[in-house]
Amino acid sequence: MSAVIGQRIPKLDAPDKVTGRTVYGHDVKLPGMLHGRILYSQYAHARVLKVDVSRALKLPGVKAILTAADNPPTKFGYGKDNTPIKGDVVRSFRDEVAAVAAVDADTAAEALDLIEIEYEPLTPLFDVRQAMKDSAPLIHPERKSNLFQKYKYSHGDIEAGERESDVVVEADFELPYVAHAAMETSVVIASFDHRDHLTLYSTTQIPFLLQRDLAEALGIEGNDIRIIQTAIGGAFGRGLDIYPYEPIAALLARKAGKPVRISFSRHEEFLAAPMRQPAYIHARAGAKRDGKITFRDAYALLDVGAYISWGSVTPLVMMETTASLYRVPHVKFEADCVYTNNLITGAVRGYGNPQSTFYTETLMERLAQALNLDPVDFRLRNANIPNEETPQGLIITSCGLKECIEAVAARADAGSGKLDVGGNVSSHGSKSNLQSPISNLKRGIGFASTLNVGGGARIYKSDGCGATVKVDDFGHVSLITGSTEIGQGSETILAQIVAEVLGVKVEDINVLNSDTDVKPWDVGVHASRTTFIAGNAAHIAAMDARRQLFETASELLKAEPESLVARDGKIFVTDSDRSTDLAKVARSRHYRQGGKVILGEGWYDPPTKMVDKDTYKGNISATYGFGTQMAEVEVDTETGKVRVLRLVCANDVGRAINPMAVEGQIEGGAQMGLGYALTEELIVKEGRVMNPDFLDYRLFTSADMPQIESIIIETDDPQGPFGAKGVGEMGGTPTAAAIANAIHDATGVWLTQLPMTPERVLRALEEQRK
Amino acid sequence: MTQVLPQIFMAKKFHLTLNVNGEQKEVLIDPRRSLLDVLRNDLELRGAHRGCDSGDCGACTVILNGKAITSCMTLAADCDGDSVITVEGITPADGLHPVQKALVAEGGIQCGFCTTGIVMAAIALLESNPHPTEEDVRDGLAGNLCRCTGYKKIVDAVLAVNA
Numbered sequence: 047m048s049a050v051i052g053q054r055i056p057k058l059d060a061p062d063k064v065t066g067r068t069v070y071g072h073d074v075k076l077p078g079m080l081h082g083r084i085l086y087s088q089y090a091h092a093r094v095l096k097v098d099v100s101r102a103l104k105l106p107g108v109k110a111i112l113t114a115a116d117n118p119p120t121k122f123g124y125g126k127d128n129t130p131i132k133g134d135v136v137r138s139f140r141d142e143v144a145a146v147a148a149v150d151a152d153t154a155a156e157a158l159d160l161i162e163i164e165y166e167p168l169t170p171l172f173d174v175r176q177a178m179k180d181s182a183p184l185i186h187p188e189r190k191s192n193l194f195q196k197y198k199y200s201h202g203d204i205e206a207g208e209r210e211s212d213v214v215v216e217a218d219f220e221l222p223y224v225a226h227a228a229m230e231t232s233v234v235i236a237s238f239d240h241r242d243h244l245t246l247y248s249t250t251q252i253p254f255l256l257q258r259d260l261a262e263a264l265g266i267e268g269n270d271i272r273i274i275q276t277a278i279g280g281a282f283g284r285g286l287d288i289y290p291y292e293p294i295a296a297l298l299a300r301k302a303g304k305p306v307r308i309s310f311s312r313h314e315e316f317l318a319a320p321m322r323q324p325a326y327i328h329a330r331a332g333a334k335r336d337g338k339i340t341f342r343d344a345y346a347l348l349d350v351g352a353y354i355s356w357g358s359v360t361p362l363v364m365m366e367t368t369a370s371l372y373r374v375p376h377v378k379f380e381a382d383c384v385y386t387n388n389l390i391t392g393a394v395r396g397y398g399n400p401q402s403t404f405y406t407e408t409l410m411e412r413l414a415q416a417l418n419l420d421p422v423d424f425r426l427r428n429a430n431i432p433n434e435e436t437p438q439g440l441i442i443t444s445c446g447l448k449e450c451i452e453a454v455a456a457r458a459d460a461g462s463g464k465l466d467v468g469g470n471v472s473s474h475g476s477k478s479n480l481q482s483p484i485s486n487l488k489r490g491i492g493f494a495s496t497l498n499v500g501g502g503a504r505i506y507k508s509d510g511c512g513a514t515v516k517v518d519d520f521g522h523v524s525l526i527t528g529s530t531e532i533g534q535g536s537e538t539i540l541a542q543i544v545a546e547v548l549g550v551k552v553e554d555i556n557v558l559n560s561d562t563d564v565k566p567w568d569v570g571v572h573a574s575r576t577t578f579i580a581g582n583a584a585h586i587a588a589m590d591a592r593r594q595l596f597e598t599a600s601e602l603l604k605a606e607p608e609s610l611v612a613r614d615g616k617i618f619v620t621d622s623d624r625s626t627d628l629a630k631v632a633r634s635r636h637y638r639q640g641g642k643v644i645l646g647e648g649w650y651d652p653p654t655k656m657v658d659k660d661t662y663k664g665n666i667s668a669t670y671g672f673g674t675q676m677a678e679v680e681v682d683t684e685t686g687k688v689r690v691l692r693l694v695c696a697n698d699v700g701r702a703i704n705p706m707a708v709e710g711q712i713e714g715g716a717q718m719g720l721g722y723a724l725t726e727e728l729i730v731k732e733g734r735v736m737n738p739d740f741l742d743y744r745l746f747t748s749a750d751m752p753q754i755e756s757i758i759i760e761t762d763d764p765q766g767p768f769g770a771k772g773v774g775e776m777g778g779t780p781t782a783a784a785i786a787n788a789i790h791d792a793t794g795v796w797l798t799q800l801p802m803t804p805e806r807v808l809r810a811l812e813e814q815r816k
Numbered sequence: 817m818t819q820v821l822p823q824i825f826m827a828k829k830f831h832l833t834l835n836v837n838g839e840q841k842e843v844l845i846d847p848r849r850s851l852l853d854v855l856r857n858d859l860e861l862r863g864a865h866r867g868c869d870s871g872d873c874g875a876c877t878v879i880l881n882g883k884a885i886t887s888c889m890t891l892a893a894d895c896d897g898d899s900v901i902t903v904e905g906i907t908p909a910d911g912l913h914p915v916q917k918a919l920v921a922e923g924g925i926q927c928g929f930c931t932t933g934i935v936m937a938a939i940a941l942l943e944s945n946p947h948p949t950e951e952d953v954r955d956g957l958a959g960n961l962c963r964c965t966g967y968k969k970i971v972d973a974v975l976a977v978n979a
Contacts (some may be wrong), residue, residue, distance in 0.1 A: 059914065060920040064930025065933060066863020071860045161892045229875055229929035229963050279865070279929030312868040533927025533964050615968040706923040706969075713966030714926065740872035740961060748967040749958035775882050777966075 049548045051768050054706035057538045058557065059277075059531065071233030071276040072309055073245050079235065080147040082107050082298050082308040083154035084291060085161055086317065087136035087143050089315030089735030091170035091185070091258075092389040094134060094163060099142060102160035108155035110302035112145040112294060122288050123261035124686040125354020126196065127186055130293040131261070135168070137185055137352035138387050139733050140318045142290050145449040147306045169444075170387040172732050174326065174349040177386045185352060185385040192597075194354055197361040198382040199662045201369060201437035207341025207376030213334030213416035218330065220799040223728035224322035224721075226394055227745055230279020231315040236295040237305035239305045245272045251530060253286035254561050255506075259288040264296055268427040275560040282317050282718075285394030285784045286477055286572055287355045291318070300727050316738035322391020323357040324349050325401055326659050331409040337419050337427040341376035344368050344405060349392050350383045357391025358383040359505070359639070363398030367406050367660060370439040371497040372428040377437070387566060387733050390659075393572065395715070399498055399779040400722055407494035407783035411790065421493055422455040423788070428496065431670065432761070436576065439663040442670055444761035444771070446698030447495060450674040453696040453757045487524055492787025493676050494780035500700065500771035501668030501763070502652045503573035511564025511650035513583040515544055515591040517644040519636060521615060523550055523631030524585070526558045528568025528578035534774055536576040540584045542703050543767050547588035548595070549612030550628065566649075573673065574772030577703065581767035582650035591646025598631045652765070669763050673697040673776045675716075678785040681792045683811055686804030688789060689722055689752075696757035697776050705758055709775055712756045715777015723782035723803050801810035830893045836861070839876045842863070845888025845892055852876045852887035855902060863903035874960030878902045879931035884940035903932040906939060906963070914977050915939050922973035926964030934960045938974045946978050 058337040062068045084629050099111045114133035121720040123127055132141045144161050148154035171185060177192045186190055206216065235247040243267070250256045253273040261268040278285075299306040310318065329344035346364055350357040361381035414424040430436070432445040450619040502509040516524045525544045531537040541555040559565060570578065596607040599617040603610070609620050635641045662746035679690040695712050702708045718726075725744040729736040737743045762769035786797050793811040830847040831878075833840070836859060843858045849889045852869075855861045855878065864887055867875030871889035878887045879901040912920065915938045925931050934957060941948060941956035948956065953974045954967070962970060 054923070056920045056923060057925060059928065060925045061916075063925050063931050064912065064916040064919050065907045066861075066932045068928055069862075070929065072864070103918055227963055229873060229927065229961065230865070230868075278927060280927040282963070312870065312873075454934065507978065607975060710923050710926055712971060713968045714964045715966075717963070717966040739870055740868055741870070745961050747958040747961065748954045748971060751954070751967050754966055754968050809844075 048546055051703055051706065055538060055542060055704055057535050058541055058553065059537055064236060068277045070230055070279050071235065071247055071249050072230065074235050074276055074307070074589060076305040078233065080149060080302055081151040081154045081460035082147045082295055082306045083158055084142050084294060084308065085144040085150065085158045086599060087132070087141040088247050088664050089136055089141055089165050090139050091168040091169055092136050092165040093168060094132065094136060094143065095166055096164040098162040099327060101162070102146065105157050105160060105457060106299060107149040108146060108157045109149065109304060110147040110298050112301065116301065116616060118263060118265040120262055120265060122293065123260060123353055123355055123520040124287050127509050128290060128353040129360055130290050130297055136208065138389060140389055141352070142294060144247055145294045145298055147302045157179065166744070169317050172382050172386060172792070174347055174386055177384050178382065185387060187277040192385040193382055194381045194385055194752030195358055197365065197662065197762055198368065198424030199365045200377060202341070202376030204341055204343055204376050204378045208332055209771060210334060212524060213339040213413060213805040214330060214332040215409055215412035217409065217798050218794065219327040221325040221401050221404065223329070223389065223730055224394055224726050225316055225728050225743060226282040227417055227743065228280025228284060228317060229283055229792050230354065230582045231310040231312060232284065232291065232319060233307065233394070234295045235305060235307040235308040236293050236299040237640040238299055242571055243270050243272065244366065247274050247276050248292070248295065249278050249281065249285055250275065250573060251281050253530065253567055254567050255570060256292070256416060257286055257562055259290060260459035261297065263288060263293045267484070277532055278530070278532045281571070282395040283397060284574065286393045286570060287320065289320065291342035291587070299472050301808045311385070313738045315730065316743065317389070317735050320355045320357065321759055323351070323360065323391035327405050329405040330407055331413055333413045333417055335417060337417060337424055338371055339340065339374050339413070339428050342374050343378045346381040347382045348381060349388055351386060351388050353390050355390050355392040362662065364402035366438065367399055367402035367497060370436040370440050371403070371406055371495065373430060375437070388730055394413055394719055394780045397777065399496065400719065400782060403494060403496050403779045404782045404786070407780060408786050408796065411492065411787040422451060425434035425451050425493065425495060437642055439665050440670060441665045443765065444669060444700055445672060446759040446761040446762040449670040449759045450672055450696040450698055451495060453759060454674045454676045454694050457694045457755060478519045481733055488681045488683055489679065490790070490792025491676060491678045492784045492786045492791055494783035495672065495674040496776050496779040496786060498671045498776045498779060499573050499667035500565060500671030501765060502575040502577060502579045502654065504568055504654045504656050504666050507570055507656065508651055509575070509654060511568040511580045511583040512651060513580065513648040513704045514566060515646040515774045516585040517591060517595065517628055519633055521627055521632065522554055522556065523548055525554045526565050526585055527580055527584055528566045530559055530571045530578055534711065535704065536580060539707060540578050543581050543584045544588040546768070547585060547592055550615050554571060554615065556747050574774035574776070577770050578668065578766050578772050579650055579652065581670040581770060584650040585648065585767045586650055587646040587648030589646070590648060592642055593642045594646065595628065595631050599626055600636050602626045602631065602634060613662065617661040667698065669771045671698055671771050671776050673775055673780060675780045675784040677781070677788040679788040679792055681789055681807065683793060686808035686811065688785070688802060688807060690720060692753050692755065693781065694755045694757065694783045695777065696759055697773055698759040698761050699773045700766045701760050702758045703768060703770050709756045711778040715756045715775065717746050717751065717783055719781025722778065722800060725784040725815045727801050780802060830940070832892055832896055835899040837901055847888055847893045849892045849905055850888050851892045851895055851900065854892040856886060856941040861902050862902050865929055865932060867929065874937060875930050875933045877960060878937040879936055884937045903935055906935070916943065917976065918973035918976045919970065922969045922976060924965060924970040924973040930960055930962045934970055941974070942977060948975070950975060
């Protein structure tokens, strides 16, 4: 057994974090740094007639004010429809209409109050269904339609699928805005040097793409921008695009001639960060009496907000779940992404998958009910299997879905141990065994599975990551990786991979991953890709470094390189005690004429392709992760309150390089999934966020959390580093569906709107009584 | 706590005397500042974090006169003559405090932004209840939000400290 791979090794960055030494963006202070604040629109849709900053400029301490007149000519963002400061028209309450840099935050805030703006209100569009109508006013008139993008996917023959079906189920679903709610709010510090080079301290997840996007937005060259990622206090998809505050900080810094920091207040974070978009979904599914699914058909109407960011691409993931979670012969999926005068929407952990898994897996449960089949058996009959290409073109290699379902079902049979279980358990924990003696407390269990990319996701032409491994004069190893630590533990996982190859201790590895001037290129931290993609790159670089070490060690040890092995910080001749240490080998290369450094190089770009732009088919990821959750709930039929008693989570992760870190992803994902299911909803009324704080936007606390039982299923992926595949997003994708299914098991009602608040549960129970 | 009179707000500066991590400090502060502001900006102690500035997240938790409080909701001028302990104050010169050690070992840390607040809340909890049940720990930390870990490993860590 390896001393490194598969071990519960604490995070390398944990000691600094636990002592408060870690430097986050909020901690960065540069000499002369000014505080930037943004003024947001007072209307959801209006013409801006006049902007008067004269009074604000006179306020002592104000160093620069930005208006639309300062905008560079290029539009930016995923949809190339955004500008730093909005000019003639504002299209949402989060639209930036001016920005100030001042000597301190109070002065900046005071200056915002002194800026006078005259608006002429325009008809706003808050309802995505209204925005779809031909008569609706245009939010971006140059685009001729509020429909930004339409997705149409199909495989098989949906009519044939329907004809074959013995049962068909269908439902309408309504899904809310959800916030990342990272504990650290967004922060950026922009600083120009005397050569007019910009250094940006940032919480971004895409440093290299941001370098390019920001250069374009500012009208400068990419190599004029250096991005330094500070320690990031949570991200969860928030930093996957360029957002206005980033060019605003840069423009303010340039105008003021001083470094400028913009750090969002929590209120601002709930308004201006790119939320998970709300969706209306109609979905149907059918099955045959033998328990085989026949078809799935879904339509999603997505409110992507006033400007386009990644919220408009989530249908790619929704269609993946719809088309390929379980083996479904006939599938149709369509989605419309529509502009409104609401918030910007973007990527939030799971990226479309929590939404699609909610409708897909609750329909699975309805089918099982309609067929009178055990929901576990029904899922097993339709589960994805290893080494099969799905009709969508996903090439599934390692696949532990059946194992996940079985592992979770086995725990369901065991019960929570808290319940007074009586009678015989015949099927998987049927509700009759679980009932509370108190009549208004109904208990039930529910299952849901998930499929998620686990080997990168080729949404850009490259899905690559670079790495270099350097061995220094003291035998210490530096891994310089393109990928980023956002809390998920990538630093430690990558160090484990390198440590295993070089036979050194994990703590002897220094991971450098935060500076675009230093680290090799990478697409970014998204799509659960880091362990697989950056892991493979680090593995390749470490192998290269080892080859160089062996080359020189073979001279020192007078042995063939093939006979050498690296372990315990040394290089041994196999089956002997002849050895030399890494430091000696490195020095031997440094202290000679014509010497060399030990510098291993790695680049990994998986053998995948972008989906076809018309059919949306293709193998987007090198491998896929699977998981199943079982929720046990107690529903109070008098108050509508749902309490989750247990959440059992099994995930096929290929191989757990660090089981403690894997559990951390599962447990943390579950916290987000539980919130999506039961409490989290950013309430947006007529374009305004009604609950922009943690008192009213409810995250699960330690006291709210049920028992989480993580089960790690290992399937040893053929392409993953040491067999590993990604797990970052799967922890929360099936949770809402598992809970909805459990609520149905407990009460007989179906919840189709998230979150499943007491009010909604009560309403459903009332409907049932009618 | 001293009685604070409204007129301190009229003063340009307030002379604050505060025992911070066992050291007597005297600072001239803007009387409107929160304890968190003074710790982070005037005293350069960045271990307490600003997550919400409204007392909802707990990332700014410090121990004031023996009690865990949210420093963002505490007026600094109100703490004149008081004693405050921050994460910097409980960290030994060499190694880690047992609560810190447990959080590292159990994997209760991911992005780390909430971590220092959790350390302080846990220390205060264990001070008043050295052998808490799991429920005690879950209730005791309910004022400290964490978005990364799902709390399980944090709770396990606190339970392990005096186990």
